[in-house]
Every structure is written in structure tokens, then in C-alpha cells.
Amino acid sequence: MAEKAAGPEAETWHLRLYVAGESPKSLAAFANLRELCEEHLDHPYEIEIVDLVQNPKLARGDEILAVPTLVRRLPAPMRKIIGDLSDTDRVLVGLQLRAKQEP
Amino acid sequence: MGRPTLVCGPAGCGKTLLAMEFLIRGITEFGEPGVFVAFEETVEELVDNVASLGFDLQQLQDDNLLVVDHINIAPGDLEETGSWDLSGLLVRLGAAIDEVGAKRVVLDTIETLFGAFENAAILRAELRRLFSWLKERGVTAIVTGERGDGTLTRHGIEEYVSDCVIVLDHRVSEQTSTRRLRVLKYRGSLHGTNEYPFLIGANGVSVLPITSIGLQHAASMERVSSGVESLDEMLGGEGLYRGSSVLISGTAGTGKSTIAAQFCVAACERGERALYFALEESSSQIVRNMASVGIDLARWVDEGLLQFRCVRPSLLGLEAHLASMQELVSDFAPDVVVLDPISDLLHSGAGEEVFEMLTRQVDYLKSSGVTAVFTSLNNNKDAENSDQQIGSLIDTWLMVKLAEGDGRRHRVLYVLKSRGMAHSHEIRDFELGVKGLQVTGVYHPGRVSA
Numbered sequence: 001m002a003e004k005a006a007g008p009e010a011e012t013w014h015l016r017l018y019v020a021g022e023s024p025k026s027l028a029a030f031a032n033l034r035e036l037c038e039e040h041l042d043h044p045y046e047i048e049i050v051d052l053v054q055n056p057k058l059a060r061g062d063e064i065l066a067v068p069t070l071v072r073r074l075p076a077p078m079r080k081i082i083g084d085l086s087d088t089d090r091v092l093v094g095l096q097l098r099a100k101q102e103p
Numbered sequence: 104m105g106r107p108t109l110v111c112g113p114a115g116c117g118k119t120l121l122a123m124e125f126l127i128r129g130i131t132e133f134g135e136p137g138v139f140v141a142f143e144e145t146v147e148e149l150v151d152n153v154a155s156l157g158f159d160l161q162q163l164q165d166d167n168l169l170v171v172d173h174i175n176i177a178p179g180d181l182e183e184t185g186s187w188d189l190s191g192l193l194v195r196l197g198a199a200i201d202e203v204g205a206k207r208v209v210l211d212t213i214e215t216l217f218g219a220f221e222n223a224a225i226l227r228a229e230l231r232r233l234f235s236w237l238k239e240r241g242v243t244a245i246v247t248g249e250r251g252d253g254t255l256t257r258h259g260i261e262e263y264v265s266d267c268v269i270v271l272d273h274r275v276s277e278q279t280s281t282r283r284l285r286v287l288k289y290r291g292s293l294h295g296t297n298e299y300p301f302l303i304g305a306n307g308v309s310v311l312p313i314t315s316i317g318l319q320h321a322a323s324m325e326r327v328s329s330g331v332e333s334l335d336e337m338l339g340g341e342g343l344y345r346g347s348s349v350l351i352s353g354t355a356g357t358g359k360s361t362i363a364a365q366f367c368v369a370a371c372e373r374g375e376r377a378l379y380f381a382l383e384e385s386s387s388q389i390v391r392n393m394a395s396v397g398i399d400l401a402r403w404v405d406e407g408l409l410q411f412r413c414v415r416p417s418l419l420g421l422e423a424h425l426a427s428m429q430e431l432v433s434d435f436a437p438d439v440v441v442l443d444p445i446s447d448l449l450h451s452g453a454g455e456e457v458f459e460m461l462t463r464q465v466d467y468l469k470s471s472g473v474t475a476v477f478t479s480l481n482n483n484k485d486a487e488n489s490d491q492q493i494g495s496l497i498d499t500w501l502m503v504k505l506a507e508g509d510g511r512r513h514r515v516l517y518v519l520k521s522r523g524m525a526h527s528h529e530i531r532d533f534e535l536g537v538k539g540l541q542v543t544g545v546y547h548p549g550r551v552s553a
Contacts, residue, residue, distance in 0.1 A: 020190035028185075052191055056198030063175050064191040066220070079182070082220075086185035094182030 112271030330369030333542035339524035353503035386411035
């Protein structure tokens with residue numbers, strides 16, 4: 001399941017979304033992620049979905065405890081964002097697309 | 104079985120080791136594979152740490168009996184956006200359990216999760232789910248937790264793990280530390296509620312319940328010689344009962360150690376084994392000094408019948424002393440044990456605790472059928488009183504003193520008590536000569552010494 005958006009000659013973002021089965025949270029996270037990438041991301045990107053129920057061993061690789069977890073594998077540094085990604089502002093902060101707002 | 108147990112205590116009290124031993128014993132003694140989830144230490148660190156206790160984790164992992172999984176939580180690098188759950192952990196744990204068919208699981212220390220996640224409400228709900236999931240899987244779990252301020256654990260996880268709670272403690276009194284263990288709660292079981300001292304030794308964790316040894320040891324009718332003929336005569340003519348305990352009290356330089364050494368030699372001459380715990384002198388010093396009164400200990404050391412163990416009382420805590428003695432006793436299987444002197448132990452801890460420890464030592468030796476000789480140094484005036492407490496544990500109590508008369512000092516010896524025999528009540532003179540200890544005659548201040 002890969003998505004590509006046309007864009008300038010920028011680096012391709014590799015995003016990996018860890019879920020556990022097709023739970024409402026997983027589906028919500030995926031929908032939120034797509035929407036967010038379309039709206040806010042100028043780079044080409046790939047989204048990879050990893051279902052831990054089918055591949056339990058993969059949880060070790062990225063030290064996944066909570067699901068859903070979004071991992072930005074590229075560009076470095078690696079970033080992890082957990083939750084159903086419903087809080088768009090915080091996702092953008094997590095992906096370093098927006099500076100953390102001062103309270 | 105099938106229930107989670109919480110092991111909690113302050114840093115360095117042995118939680119991880121207790122949990123690890125639970126898994127390893129499960130594998131080696133009960134055929135139950137295990138999973139160890141480490142949130143704090145890496146797998147390599149764990150393997151190294153428990154190797155010092157003789158556990159080979161690598162081998163168990165290679166044999167597919169154990170999974171050690173380090174979960175790396177870097178606090179603060181997670182952004183939380185809306186609702187989440189711990190299915191990732193459950194899936195990972197489930198996979199590890201399935202990998203070896205685990206029956207036992209350790210989570211050490213699950214509380215570190217509180218440092219990783221912001222939303223404590225979700226985390227608590229998820230921990231509750233985790234524990235009920237563990238119960239459903241039918242695995243027996245140990246969860247460790249650091250003691251908090253006024254609570255058992257820092258984040259109150261005892262709320263979720265409520266079937267069995269073990270509290271570990273590490274206390275320092277008189278500059279020696281003692282580890283203690285207490286079962287705070289164990290649903291559906293009659294459990295001891297006392298605090299039990301425990302040790303982490305070369306064989307892992309050992310708990311030494313004070314009350315575990317009952318007064319049920321069989322009393323032997325067999326008599327053994329004390330090594331001094333005339334002393335045997337004073338003890339109903341036949342010497343000591345095998346497996347009894349003997350206390351030799353006296354002031355400095357009265358010959359307590361000599362009597363003890365003579366007793367060892369007598370045992371070795373019968374082909375028995377003797378174990379000599381010296382708390383004041385080195386073995387070579389004892390051997391040399393005894394040689395000066397004609398007692399040849401070196402010969403029996405060479406023959407392997409006599410073994411010395413010389414250690415300062417302050418080196419170890421009381422529990423550690425007791426355990427190391429018991430370990431040596433069970434390894435060497437002696438017929439006679441000498442502890443010289445027990446009064447030194449009084450400096451290594453509070454009086455009551457020393458008494459407790461000696462009680463257990465006496466009980467332990469008695470139940471093993473070992474004849475025990477203790478010496479005790481005390482001041483002249485109040486000798487009988489100062490050893491009164493320990494004296495009540497003892498079967499045969501000898502008193503050695505220096506008495507003045509005829510312009511010289513006399514060594515005198517008498518039997519204060521000796522259970523189960525018609526013993527002499529005389530105060531006897533004795534000499535320490537080139538042939539060891541010789542009891543001469545009845546002490547009589549007016550008598551002109553020969």
C-alpha cells in the first residue's frame with residue numbers, strides 16, 4: 001500500500017504506520033494520516049502499513065509498544081508518533097513540519 | 104499459578120534477581136519455559152549480571168526455553184496524538200510467549216512505561232488490560248516495581264496486581280546490611296507474615312526463615328569424647344552427646360580455644376570431620392598456637408579431616424555469616440563444628456539479632472546431627488550472666504576461669520550444666536602443657552600445688 005504524490009525534487013518521505021488488526025483506531029489513524037499528508041506535506045511520500053497481528057516480530061524492530069504508531073523513517077532523524085493521529089497540530093509538530101507552539 | 108505477583112522494593116534490593124531466578128528455576132526444575140521482558144537493562148547486561156550467580160541465560164535462550172526481550176523506552180521522544188493502546192506490547196509479548204511456550208513471564212520494571220507515555224489514564228487502563236490478558240493466557244507473571252513515597256510502588260501498580268505482593272527491603276544497621284523479604288499479601292493461601300532475612304549468594308536467592316526449623320531433631324544417645332579424658336569423666340564419665348551443643352565460656356587466655364581444638368582432634372582421630380570457624384585468628388596462627396601445647400592440627404588439615412574458615416565478623420552481615428556457615432557445613436559435612444568465639448559476633452549486630460542467628464545456627468546444626476562447640480569470651484565477674492541468654496540454647500556449658508591462690512593463678516574449669524547426664528559439680532584445676540589440656544585435681548585454694 002504505497003501512495004505517491006507528485007512534488008518537487010525533494011527527498012521522499014518514508015512513513016510507516018504500525019497497527020494491530022483493523023480496529024477503528026487503526027482505520028482512523030490511516031485516514032487521518034492520508035489527509036494530513038495530502039494537505040501539509042510538500043514532499044513525495046510513501047506510507048507503509050505494518051499489521052503487528054500478522055507480523056508480531058516486527059514490533060521489535062522499531063520498539064513498538066503502543067498502537068497505532070507512526071514512524072517517520074526518512075528523513076532522519078527517526079520520529080515516532082503514537083495515537084490515532086486525530087490531533088493534527090501535534091502530528092505536524094511530531095513530524096517536524098511545524099515548530100512546537102509556545103503555550 | 105496463572106496469577107501475577109508484584110515484587111516491590113527500593114533500588115538494589117534484588118527484585119530483578121528474584122524475578123530472574125523465578126524464571127530460571129521454572130525452566131530447570133519445573134520444565135516451564137519463561138519470558139523475561141526487561142524495560143531497564145539490555146539483554147547483554149542481564150546475561151552478564153546473572154552469570155555471577157551461576158545462571159547461564161545464553162544457554163537457556165539457545166535451548167529455546169527462555170526469551171529475554173529488552174524493550175527500549177526512550178522517554179520523551181513520543182508525540183501523542185489522540186487515543187492509542189498497548190497492543191504492540193501485547194502482540195510482542197504474545198509472540199515471545201508462543202515462541203517458547205512460556206508458562207512464566209517477568210516484566211521488569213513495567214513502571215518505566217510511566218516515563219514514556221504522557222497519557223497516564225490510557226496507560227492505566229491498558230495495564231489493567233495487560234494483567235487480565237496475562238491471566239487469560241494462563242501464565243504466571245512477576246511484575247517488579249520500585250518503591251514509592253508512602254506507596255508500595257511509585258505509580259501504584261499494586262492496584263492492578265492484587266493477588267500476591269512480595270516486599271523486599273535492604274536495611275543497614277550497625278553498618279552491616281541485611282536484605283529482608285515479606286509476603287504482604289497472597290490471596291487464597293496461608294502465608295507467613297513475618298519479615299524474613301534473605302541473601303543473594305552464589306546460588307541465587309535464599310530465604311532463611313527463623314521459624315522454619317522446628318524443635319523436632321532426634322536426640323542421639325551416642326556419646327563422643329571431648330578429647331580430654333578427665334573432662335569426659337566430669338561429663339558423666341562418657342563425654343558429650345553426639346549432636347549436642349557445647350558452650351565454653353571464659354575470660355581471655357583461659358584456654359577456651361584449646362579445649363575446642365582438642366575436641367576437633369578427638370573427632371579427627373575417630374575419623375570424623377571437623378570444621379573450625381575462627382572469627383579472631385588466622386588458621387596458621389591457630390595451628391601454631393595449638394602446636395605449642397602439643398595439639399597437632401596441621402596433620403588433620405593435611406589429611407582433609409579438619410577445615411578452617413577464618414573470617415572477621417564484620418566482613419559479612421549476620422545473615423550472610425549464617426548462610427555461608429550453613430553452606431560450608433552442608434558442603435563439608437562435618438561431624439563437629441567449632442565457632443570461636445561467638446562473642447565476636449556481638450560486635451557485628453544488635454544483641455537480639457545475634458541471639459536469633461545463633462538460635463538458628465544451633466537448631467540447624469542439631470537437626471543435621473552435628474556436635475557444635477561455641478566459645479565465648481566474657482569478663483570474669485559476670486561470666487554466668489553475660490552468656491545467660493545463649494546458655495539456655497546450649498546443652499553442655501563449660502566455664503573456664505583463672506582463680507588466684509597460693510601465690511599463683513590457677514586455671515579452673517567446671518561444668519555449669521550438661522543436659523541429660525549426671526555431671527560433676529567440682530571445680531577442677533587444669534593445665535595447658537605440652538600434651539594439651541590436662542585436668543588435674545579438684546581446685547582447692549589452700550592446697551599446695553604439686
